[in-house]
Amino acid sequence: MKELIRITTSLTLSCLIAGVVMGSVFILTDKAKRHNKQINISQTMLGLLGYDKDNPSPADLELYTVYRYIIEDGAVKTLGYMIPVETGAKGGFELVIIDLAGQFVNRFNLNITPENAAEPPERKAALNAVLKPPKRFTYADSTIIAKRGDKRMAYLLPGAFPGFKTFIHVMLALDPDFTIIGLDITEHEEDPGLGGEIQEDYFKNQFKGKSFERTRELLVIKEPLPKEYKQYLESGKGKELLKGVIDAVRAKYEYKDIYALTGATISSKAVTNGVKEMTSKFAYRLNIMDSVIERQHIPVAF
Amino acid sequence: MPATTKTTSQLLFNGILSENPIFRLALSMCPAVGITTTVMNGLLLGVAVLFVQVFSGCTIAAIKNHIHPRIRIPTYTLTIATWVTVIDLILAAYLPDAYKQMGIFVKLIVAFAIITMRLETFACKNTVKSSFWDGLGMGLGFLLGMMTLGFVRELLGMGTLFGYDVLGVRPLLFFVLPAAGFFCVGFMMAIFNYVELAYNRSKTAKQS
Known part of the structure; x- marks a missing residue:
């Protein structure tokens, strides 16, 4: 004992x-x-917009985040968009509820400051104040809208989709016409040397400049990557090409499909399909959100 | 086993050569096979293991008289887990770039057989000072082993070293897969054994 x-x-x-x-x-x-x-995160975002240490972001560049929630009220599901609005001196957030058919349901003012909105518990508390039980809500995703002056410059979409092993986390940048500005792989666990190459410039830069229509039909082709195209894709990394050559190569490959990585077709397909899906879903949602914003005269900040 | 009578340098080289954790004791094979796809991965994980080995060894050696013999293994695991968590948090906070590459592997150090084995056979019977040198030797041996494997596999598998293109081609893409780790470890073990045999033979030849 x-x-x-x-x-x-x-x-x-x-x-x-x-x-x-x-x-x-x-x-x-x-x-x-x-x-x-x-x-x-902010470095990834600015990098996708084309800003880095040597080329700092301009002072009038502003980033606004829209948080999307799925709201369940019994068996009825609706979508809640937490939208930054221009009210008061510092700005605030409004919750706009839209049903699955795209029709406006309701809107609420949220008691949360832009600084606190980045913290999930703060957002939850603010939403709890307007969404009383038995309504339940779960966080779905967020979108960052980059605005310069009074014009929207780009949309930044953090997202994740299944890869060869686990989820591949990416950040996708689209311009206002949903043309891909850039893609960055933020987190992945693919095999190094094989699927892990998805984070290399010569793969992820292939998505750059693909228009919305082109992205929807994007395929993965199993052909060796042409040397000039590889040089062009890696040209950001100090291996500079002549200006004329860059434009010629860009024009030549603009409508090409994605060249699969050697020995990693599954990872290549996963990224391509993931990007396709993210782009089309986002375009659909944003159009609904924008039309609701316009009809309800919501004083959005972006 | 009574307290060790070895000198400091003997303790240090014991871990690097005659009792190298990977090539002689064949312990901690999972990281040796799974992680050493590049020299950098081997180096980073080796450094993390070195710290955990030294700190855990010193801690156990310092409190060895207070550990109840029946619960010594849980105590070792707890000590290792504490130090691993500390290293993990510090790396995440102050070396984010390195942590990004090997964050998930650092947490695995808790389960490395080599650390528990050194605590059980050495640190719980010796002073803090000799445990420190033993831990340093073992950690360095592990670090060098991991780097050697990473060197071979990165060079042959990807044609690069430390991420820089050296060969320009990828001679054997197969070497980046975990299975190739076993081949490398096997060949390295054979080399180590051969060197030892040759050394002993020359010694006996000299004596006779």
């Missing part, structure tokens, strides 16, 4: 000490970690 008590106390004590050590390290590093993540 005495033995048992000794074992129990020493195990509990060591667990406690371990917990305290881990907890304090977590508290010390949490801020830096979150900061890193934020920087990472």
Whole structure:
């Protein structure tokens, strides 16, 4: 019995000490970690828009985020868009509820500041205030709208789809006509050297400049990547080509399908289909959202 | 096993050569096979293991008199898990680029056989100082093993080294797959064994 008590106390004590050590390290590093993540996301976004260290983003570039929620009221499902609006000095958010057929249902003012809106718990609290039980809501996705001056410049869509192993997380940039500006792979677990090559410029840059109509019919072809095209795709990485050559190669391959990666057809197809699906779904949703915004005269910020 | 009588340098080289974790003890084969697709991966994980090995060894050596013999394995696991979590959090916070590449592997260090084995056979019977040197030797041995494997596999599989294009072609694409890790480990073990045999033979030849 005495033995048992000794074992129990020493195990509990060591667990406690371990917990305290881990907890304090977590508290010390949490801020830096979150900061890193934020920087990472904003760097990816600005990179897709064509800005980097040597070419900083202009001061009048503004990014607005629209959060999409799925609202369940019994068996009835509706979509809730948390839209940044221009009210007051700092701006706020409005929840616009649209049914599955695309018809406007209701709108609410949300008590949340733009700074707090990036935090999921803050958003949940603000939504709880207007969506009373038995209504339930789940977060679906978010869209970032880049605005320069008073014109929309691009849409940034974070998304995920199944790859060869697990989910591939991407960030897709579209211009106002839904032509692809760029694609970035933010997270993946494909085999390094094979499917892992999806994050290389010579694969992901193939999507650049594909128009909305072209994207819808995009296929994956199993042909070797032409050398000049590869050079063109990698031309952002210091291997500069002549200006005339760039334009010629771009024109030549603009309507081409996606060249599959050697030994990674499944990953190549997964990314292509994922991008296709994201683009078409987003275009459909945005048109509905924009028409509702216009008819309801919502003072949106973007 | 009584407390060790080996000197500092003997402890250090013990882990690197005569008891190399990967090539001689054949422990922690999962990371050796799964992760060493590039030199950089091998280096980063090796460094993380080195830290965990040294810190856990010192911790266990310091508290060895208070550990009840019946719960020593849970205590080792707890110690390792604590240090791994600490390393994981620090890497995520201050070395985000490196963490992005090998974040998921760092958490796996908890299950590495080599660390528990060193705590059980060495740290719980020796002083903090010799445990430190033993941990450093073992960690370095693991680091060098991982880097050697990564070197061979990255060069033959992808034709690059540290991400820079060296060969311009990919001689054997097959080498980036986990199965090729076994081949590499096998060949390296054969080389290590051959070197030891040759060394012993020359020693006996000299004596006779």
